[in-house]
Amino acid sequence: MYMDDEGLKMMLDKKAFLIPTLAPMTVPKPSDVSEEVLRKSKESAEAHVRSFTKAHKAGVRIAMGTDTYMSLPYHGRNAVELELYVKYGMTPMEAIVATTKTCAEALGLEGRLGTLEKGKLADMIIVDGSPLKDIRVLQDKAKIRKVLKEGNVVVDKNDSDSGSSYKR
DSSP states (O other): OOOOHHHHHHHHHHTOEEOOOOHHHHSOOOTTSOHHHHHHHHHHHHHHHHHHHHHHHHTOEEOOOOOOOTTSTTTTOTHHHHHHHHHTTOOHHHHHHHHTHHHHHHHTOTTTSSSOOTTSOOOEEEESSOTTTOGGGGGOGGGEEEEEETTEEEEETTOTTSSSSBOO
16 A cells, blocks of 8 residues: 555566555445544555556556455445546556456466456356446446356346346
8 A cells, every 4th residue: 555666666576466455445434434544544545546556557467356345335346446446547458457367367377267268267247338438337237238157157137038137
C-alpha cells in the first residue's frame, strides 16, 4: 500500500507480482464502522491507489486477487476490482488480462489456465455486453449468459429447453 521507489525497483528486478486488492480501501464502508477507522481507511486508500498507479505505469505485473474483503459485503463480487483497476489507469483489456493470464502466471499455472488455448482447461464466461466498452458488465450477474468450466457448460441462461438456467 505504501510503495516507494526502492520497493518498486525490487518488484521490477524480481519480476514480482502485485495483487493490490483495492476494493476494501476505496468502496463505501458499512455504517457501523467508527469514524477513526473510516479516517484511517481514507488515508491508506489514497496511498494504496498511488502505489497501484505507480506500479502499473512502471510495468509491474499486476494480478487480480481478493480476500473476503475483510468484513465487507464483497465476497464473490471480485469484478469490483476490475472496475477499480480501470478507474485508476488500466485499460479494460489490461484488467481482464490481470484477472486471467497474469493470475495464472502468479500461481504458476499458466500451462493449464489463464488463456484460451488448446490443451488448457477452458474456463470462461460469456456476457451480454462488452467488458471492453464497460468493464462493469462483469459485475452484473444477470448479464452472465454462459459459464464454462473445463470446457463444459455449467450455466446456460440461453437454453430455453432445459427449464433451468443451470446445466450439468
